[in-house]
Amino acid sequence: MTADARPLSAATGHRRRGKARRRWHSLHPYVFVAPSLFGVFAFLLLPVLIVFGLSLFDWELLSDPVFVGLDNYVAMAADGTVWSSLGVTVLYVLLCIPLQTVLALALAMLVNQKLRGIKFFRALFVIPWIATPMVLGLVWSWIFDPRDGAINRFLEVFGVTGPAWLSETSLALPAVALVSVWQNTGYNMLFFLAGLQGIPQELHDASSVDGATPRQRFFRVTLPLLNPTMFFVMVTNMIGAFQAFDTIYSMTAGGPSESTTVFNYKIFHTAFREFDFGYAATLSILLFLIILLVTMAQIRFFSKRTTYDLS
16 A cells, blocks of 8 residues: 555544534534433324224223224214213313413412411412312212301301202202312412512513503513413413313212313223223224413414513
């Protein structure tokens, strides 16, 4: 080998090693996020794919699955009980989300004070969210009991006969929604409290100097700067409300007359009462698409109204 060939070969090898090193460094981020991506795929994407595949079969668990194609989707489109349960779900969402959001924001502003013992009240409001929903449902079933319940006993003091809260079709869903609001308000309060404490005090002081009233400061300073928190609270609460099941199962079991049969309870009943797992999977796909569309609409709504830079 000539003297000129040796330096040329060394330079080529150096370039190859440099390319390999750069290629390896470019893979570093993927190595670190691989465990998280595996979790997303294994516990989120893969179950959705499995449920979609199951929706193409007629399967009663004890028998062999029979491929039916899109027959389950055709049956779902013509099933009136599906759309009535979807209507109940939408009504449940409308009863829960606005009320618990407003109450959570009001509580956050109330406890965002430098007072002695205020931390105790912050913790006190969060306790309902920590409790098990099934247990809370049983407790509230007793509270709403028409004969021995605490609410009707309280009304009797004033000579008022209380209704059968969980047995009347017009009252059962609002009663269950009220329990959900009571349980989740304190949890949402924590996020609003963190958002309030993240707003620089200088902005409030500047608006006060400019002559803004407390109402103007709230709607023109505080509320716009809480949009990131509001976005998170609304998205998570909306998803949770569409997936409501535990409290409804323990308090009303979908009754009376299916007035509290929300969509998630309909899926449960189809799968574990009627043992029609293929059709239940079809309903699950519909619920997944509805939640996805609602979430995307919220993202689009808040994307142009949210700022994360308060400097």
